[in-house]
Amino acid sequence: MTELLQGVLVAAGIATAVLALAWASSAALAVGAGRPAAMALGDPLLEVCRLLRQRRRTTVSADVALWRLGGWGLLPVALLLGALVPWGEEALVPTSLGVVWANTLDVLVWALVWLLGWGANSVAGLVGGYRFLALALGYELPLMFALVAPAMAASSLDLAVIAGSQEGLWYAVWMPAAFAAYLLGVLGFAVQGPLSAPAGQETSGGVLAELSGPDLLVVRVGRHALLGAGAAVAVPLFLGGGSGPWLPDPVWVVVKALVLTASLAYLAGRLPVLRVPRLLEIGWVVVLPLVVLQDLVVAVVVVR
């Protein structure tokens, strides 16, 4: 019984952490895009209040089941990503295959965002959905090969083991290409910043075009939560997990996740939106070979 209660408490803590990261992402992105900091911090609250009261709008013969599945699925994916992160000694869901699970969860976003665009039965949504799949092809392969590098260096797919094997030197330092490709992937599956073409303004919001009220709210929270959770997974993967002086491990994980989320979101806010074919070319011609080369370097170091 106490074990169950403890589990529920930890789950609530992780949900709070992921939502806090989502807030940080939202605020930092707005600041990056030029909004004054005080307003950027308050905006999420105001938006929550506004959208909770907004009336639900619908379109003609929308596929409501798929549409809602796509929209309401994003936040649970982010929370599950959070559950994989070893915040303290262990993750809420301790698994020896944390890296593969993280990859699987980010692939679920492929389905969810496309369904979000499809379900609304609107041109803008459909355009956004297709754009997302094209983008996903561009960022996912480099992301997958980026995940190989830390797993190979630690000889484990367990996030806690990977975090523990970076004593002295963070993987982000000697695997910069993998780290960068991973962060690009995080922006991709969070549909933010330069990779936000699926929700682009020139298509009146793309996959978001027909959403309203709570449905829009969960999607917006979900996207920021995905950015935050993606950054939190990067902490054990590339930033040494909970290692650090003075403070206890969980605090260091939260601090690192928060700083990484805020910097990534700020950068995302600063950068212009990339057109889809451009990212495909960068992703496959530049980033993918670089990451494969990175994997080779890591493999050589490990074998030597």
Add this chain to the structure above:
Amino acid sequence: MVETSGVLVDIAFWVCAAVAVGFGVLVFVVDSMARATYALALSFVATGGALLLMQQSYLGVIVVLMMVMEMAVMAVYMVMFMGMNPALMPMSMVHSHRWAIGAAVTTFVVLGSGAVLVPWPTRRGAPSPDVTDALGRAIMESHMLVMMIVGPVMVATIVVGVVLSSARTRYDRFGDDLDQPAADPPQEVR
């Protein structure tokens, strides 16, 4: 394994199996490409769950990963090639109805009777303590040759598929002598 948790695993396994079959049936019942595709995806996710319960964790996760990705891409091709352009216009998901049912029932009876009637051999040896590690070793050691052949064949299939379906070539993009600056966007809408 403790007795009660064994029962729970059994129940979970049968739930996964029922969900897998149920959503598999739904693929042919629903009237939309997107619903059919994602019903199939859910069916595969349940199959992945069943694999997880058989303690084949890596295979289970990979089935979920690959199948969701595959179905996401397949939905695009289904909609594109099957002419379901006015989104969400209902259309039947079956064709050659009688033949299909006949083939399905025959296959089920053959495979099912095989599973039930063939005397199963008793287990020899024990599973490896780390099945993921064992799988990796099998792929990279004893089955390396198969993997080395399958890999290039798959890549070649993908490349050929894309080349055949693309209306434009590098000559459209870089000019007749391949010396022009790259057209941007690379694929003109014509």
